[in-house]
Amino acid sequence: MIDLFYNKIIFKYSKIVICLMLLLTTFFFLEAINLKIDASSDTLILEKDKDLKYFQLLNKRYKSPEFLIIAFKPKQFLLSEESKKNIRDITTDLEQLKPVSNVTSILNVPLLLSSKKSLADILEGVPSIEDNVVENKLIMKEFTNSPLYKNNLVSEDFKTTAILINLKENNTLLKLREKKQKYQNILDERNFTDSELISFNTVKKDIIEERHKLRVIQNELILNVRNTLNNYREFGELYLGGIPMIANDVVSFVKKDLKVFGIA
Incomplete structure (x- = not known):
């Protein structure tokens, strides 16, 4: 049967x-150029997922911006002047990046315990390392014992610290997601009217476009952060992490694999 097919069709009309x-190859190649890979929660989780709805509700009540995190293990003692200068310089460089809202490090977090202030005094202001009013011995004791900082901001052995890069919120995308959720709630109760269906499809299209813009911005940000960190690798070990970075790298890996296997 197969031989007959090849002889009568494939070989006979080979040209x-x-x-x-x-x-067909040209068509699929041109379509592959338009392929968009998205690793956001909107595409990885079902729209009617109960856990997603609960997460969105909590996120709305207790806002937590997206962030990148750097693990820095300096060659010198963590509270040495050189290490503090490096953290300060890294922070300054990172804050120059447009998508960055602020940077949190051991230099600017409040020293709640080691400052030995009363509750009334704390309301007026809490010192940080940058204020140079608390001894290193007390600072180290607080960082290694406080449940807020131990294994969060500093490692248990006090050799590694975290630098948190808080990113600016994309208010446009947040509003679009809220609109989409409102339409989703309507759909749970009844079918859309014609005008609602048009509006719903428009919102979904706008979300896709806004997510694409955000991916471009975050991709550029991650490249800039990595380039910034490269300037300080001589002073210690530096590692970058965070959900935006993981999502960005996953998409990059998939795209590279598609190119390799596509050519093959």
Whole structure:
């Protein structure tokens, strides 16, 4: 049967078959250029997922911006002047990046315990390392014992510290997601009217476009952060992490694999 198919069609009309294959290959190649890979929660989780709804509700009540995190293990003692200068310089460089809202490090967090202030005094202001009013011994004791900072901001052995890069919120995307959720709630109760269906599809399209813009911005940000960190690797070990970075790298890996296997 297969031999008959090849003899009567493939071999007999070989030129036509080759032309069709070339046309199909060209078509799929052109379509592959438009392929968009998205690793956001909107695409990885079902729209009607109960856990997603609960997460969105909590996120709305207790806002937590997206962030990148740097683990820095300096060659010198963590509270040495050189290490503090490096953290300060890294922070300054990172704050120059447009998508960055602020940077949190051991230099600017409040020293709640080691300052030995009363509750009334704390309301007026809490010192940080940058204020140079608390001894290193007390600072180290607080960082290694406080449940807020131990294994969060500093490692248990006090050799590694975290630098938190808080990113600016994309208010446009947040509002679009809220609109989409409102339409989703309507759909749970009844079918859309014609005008609602048009509006719903428009919102979904706008979300896709806004997510694409955000991916471009975050991709550029991650490259800039990595370039910034490269300037300080001589002073210690530096590692970058965070959900935006993981999502960005996953998409990059998938795109590279598609190119390699596509060519193959």
